[in-house]
Amino acid sequence: MQKTIILSNEQIQHKTKRIAYQIYESNISEKQVILAGIKENGFIFAKRIKEALEKISPIDVVLCEVIIDKKKPLETITTSIPASEYKNKSLILVDDVLNSGTTLIYAAKLFLEVPLKRFKTVVLVNRNHKKYPIKADFKGISLSTSMQEHICVEFEGKEAQAFLE
Template sequence: MIAENNIILDNIQINQKIKRIAYQIYESNSSEKEVVIAGIVGNGFTFSKKIALVLEEISTIKVRLCEVVINKKKPLLPITTSISVDEYKNKPLILVDDVLNSGTTLIYGIKHFLEVPLKRFKTAVLVNRNHKKYPVKADFKGISLSTSIKEHVQVEFNEKDAIAYLV
């Protein structure tokens, strides 16, 4: 059971953040016919699917979803994507994760996409913590949060609900 005072974002707030991020993505890509939303395996991909659904509701932009498989424990291992390079080459791409902690996962994801010519590259996260090890930033973020190093942000998505809390 999650203590009430540990909740950072409840389901309603998360849905509001998803909608706001989708609008921001639309605003920065309004002249595009297609964008690629690339979610990092796990919660990042779940979050990217939710953003893609809203983006398709509010715009005429075709959204291509891509799952980015990164071994978070060993990020130097090869990174794979669920779509081929030709499907995202020379297109705007948004790399999505649920929480930006130290920046390790996001920076290795960025490194992977730097090897391919893209039209535009942005990042999006639900929760941006301020303990970065790498100089990486989220272009679109739901909430920025200053926490202690010992605290961890946990996001849980299920079919109907989502919650973000501090542990």
């Protein structure tokens, strides 16, 4: 199977920094924001955004991992921090790729059960194949792909690449 690089490591770094600026701009009056990364790649991407955000802003950034089974999103979803820590705060839900919107909408549902000050979503790659009414407020890149194509984001230490397969 042929892999086509759609985002190089340098491009991902630039997009991460731009997203950090967008988050800062929309939360400029906040003392603290919660970055909730969906397990595995979403959480790794959230960590990278946190690093970039801390370099450009005085905002205290709290990382939260969202543990969800992407194949069975109706099963129990948990977070690495208690709900009391994000209640009435500005929360940003982060994932690597927005395909159908299934993972993002079920993860969002969890956070909608707690009163939040503000709720936004971030993805590195937005595929425009949504079957649920959820959108990415901040995105690295939007691609129109066929349903047969697959987007893969690989994070290896400080390096990262996004492929179209």
